[in-house]
Amino acid sequence: MILPIYAYGQPVLKRQTAEIQPDHPGLAALIENMWETMYHANGVGLAAPQIGQGIRLFLVDTKQVKKEEEVETGIKKVFINAQILEENGEPWLYEEGCLSIPNLNGDVERLPELRIRYQDEHFVTHEETYNGLDARVIQHEYDHVDGILFVEHLKPIKRKLIKRKLDNIRKGNVEVEYRMRFAKN
Numbered sequence: 552m553i554l555p556i557y558a559y560g561q562p563v564l565k566r567q568t569a570e571i572q573p574d575h576p577g578l579a580a581l582i583e584n585m586w587e588t589m590y591h592a593n594g595v596g597l598a599a600p601q602i603g604q605g606i607r608l609f610l611v612d613t614k615q616v617k618k619e620e621e622v623e624t625g626i627k628k629v630f631i632n633a634q635i636l637e638e639n640g641e642p643w644l645y646e647e648g649c650l651s652i653p654n655l656n657g658d659v660e661r662l663p664e665l666r667i668r669y670q671d672e673h674f675v676t677h678e679e680t681y682n683g684l685d686a687r688v689i690q691h692e693y694d695h696v697d698g699i700l701f702v703e704h705l706k707p708i709k710r711k712l713i714k715r716k717l718d719n720i721r722k723g724n725v726e727v728e729y730r731m732r733f734a735k736n
Contacts, residue, residue: 553730554588554602559652559700560721560734563600568607568696570632573674575606582629582672585610592729594650596688598695601651603732607632609692613685626685633669635693636678638662647691647701653727655716659704661690 557563571578581604589597595616598609614625640663648656664682667689671677681689691701702710702717719725723733 552584552587553591554584555730555732556588556592556597556601556650557603558720558723558725558731558733559702559717561603561651561732562734563603563605564651564695564700565698566600566605567698568600568605571606571608579672582608582610586612588729589650592650592727596692597650598692600695600698607696609633609696611685611688611692613688616684624685626681629672630667630689630692631670631672631674633667633689633693633696635665635667635690637666638690639664640682643687645687647687649691649701650729652700652702652717652720653725653731655702655713655720657702657705657709657713659691659701661687661704663687665690667693 612627642660668678
């Protein structure tokens with residue numbers, strides 16, 4: 552089932568999320584619905600707060616944006632109760648966007664490598680290192696479960712320039728190809 556994506560201005564997007572246990576009600580169906588929602592909206596990642604759930608869960612699929620010969624270098628994973636353990640490298644500037652902040656992109660500086668501990672959808676614990684685009688998408692989605700949006704990483708002058716666009720998104724004055732839930736005015 553395709554779920555509505557919560558837009559900029561929704562309080563759930565700015566809250567710390569709670570860890571979940573294997574007996575979390577409806578978890579398998581929630582994950583399946585999140586995959587379907589993410590693909591419907593042409594995303595490469597989706598975090599639970601973006602569909603109104605205040606839990607530490609996010610999905611990443613970078614395989615779909617890789618060239619055919621590079622598909623094996625991408626990832627398609629579920630991250631539950633993730634903790635970034637370490638980030639390394641020289642800061643790397645890259646243009647990011649977000650399904651909760653449609654039609655708005657901005658250059659975000661992130662470190663290109665990270666080590667993360669997480670549980671998969673079967674609650675098996677993993678500790679892995681990612682770099683490049685995989686690391687960036689994980690960092691972006693991880694920010695969501697910590698209540699941080701990519702626009703908060705933008706330089707102050709850029710944030711000032713996009714303020715009106717953000718206000719329009721908050722009010723629902725934006726056209727998108729997927730269902731969204733906007734903040735009440």
